[in-house]
Structure formats: structure tokens, C-alpha cells
Amino acid sequence: MTNRLADTLSPYLRAHADNPVDWYPWGEEAFAEAQRRDVPLLISIGYSTCHWxxxxARESFADPATAALINDGFVAVKVDREEHPxxxxxxxxxxxxxxxxxxxxxxxxxxxxxxxxYAGTYWPPQARPSMP
Incomplete structure (x- = not known):
């Protein structure tokens, strides 16, 4: 898997560089790959001091089984909201x-x-009251 986040300027993106999710940074390359594979994008937007x-990241994006589902069915895009407001x-x-x-x-x-x-915020790996 290509590690596309390791050399970015964003500390938030670099914090996800070792996830088993095959992240793309925000940009045309991700959209082109989604079109080539004919799959949707999973766009995850956050920032480095965001608790949730x-x-x-710990519960879902670091989990190999969850990452495999994401990698198989989506092009995953990680966005630092402070870089791309x-x-x-x-x-x-x-x-x-x-x-x-x-x-x-x-x-x-x-x-x-x-x-x-479709969109939402934090989704735990196991359903909780009022959270899928």
C-alpha cells in the first residue's frame, strides 16, 4: 500500500500515515482513482486537536478488518479541515x-x-444508543 500521507505538511494527516486504511490526501488523484475503480469516496475530515x-482513528481506522472494508469498497480521503476550510x-x-x-x-x-x-460524524465500530 502506498503511504500518501507521510510527507504531507499537515500533522493531522501524518498522524494517519501508518493506518492500514489506504488514505489519499485531498486532491484530484483520489477522485480519478474513484472514477477508475467505479467506487464511492469515503471522505474523513478532522483536525489534530479533535478528541473524537x-x-x-484508534477504534476504526487503525483496525485491520475495518480498514480492509474501507479499502475494498471506497477510495479513502483524509482531509485536514485547517488546511482546507x-x-x-x-x-x-x-x-x-x-x-x-x-x-x-x-x-x-x-x-x-x-x-x-450520506454523511455523519463519529461512528463507533459497535452501535451505541443513538449512534450507528
Whole structure:
């Protein structure tokens, strides 16, 4: 697996460089790969001091079984909201159509052209009351 986050400037992205998820940083390469594979994007937006971002990273993105599901069915994109506030703002607005509980990590499922079809925030690996 290519480690695309190791040399980025973002400390948040570099913190995910060793995840078993095959992350792409925000950019055209991810969209082109999603179109080539004909799979949706899983876009995960967060920032380095976000508590729940670190919890989801530990519980889900560091888990090999969860990572395998993500890698098989999606092109995974990791976005630092502090580097790309316009991306965060656009997807946060789209997420408001799916949930009233907005925040980070913001998890967006999008078509290969970037159109949101589902979104939410922190999702634990096991369902909890009011959380899938």
C-alpha cells in the first residue's frame, strides 16, 4: 500500500500515515482513482486537536478488518479541515441534510465526482444508543 500521507505538511494527516486504511490526501488523484475503480469516496475530515477524531482513528481506522472494508469498497480521503476550510464548509453543509449532530470527525460518502450521498460524524465500530 502506498503511504500518501507521510510527507504531507499537515500533522493531522501524518498522524494517519501508518493506518492500514489506504488514505489519499485531498486532491484530484483520489477522485480519478474513484472514477477508475467505479467506487464511492469515503471522505474523513478532522483536525489534530479533535478528541473524537483520535477516538475514531484508534477504534476504526487503525483496525485491520475495518480498514480492509474501507479499502475494498471506497477510495479513502483524509482531509485536514485547517488546511482546507472550504472543503470542510462544503461537506459540513451537505452533511446537515443527513444529521443535526454536526461536528468532527466529519464522515462523508460521496460519488466519484464528489457529490455527497450520506454523511455523519463519529461512528463507533459497535452501535451505541443513538449512534450507528
Amino acid at each position: 477524531c483520535h477516538v475514531m 472550504q472543503v470542510d464548509g462544503a461537506y459540513m453543509a451537505a452533511a446537515s441534510a443527513f444529521t443535526q449532530s454536526l461536528g468532527w470527525p466529519l464522515t462523508v460518502f460521496a460519488t466519484p465526482r464528489g457529490r455527497t450521498f
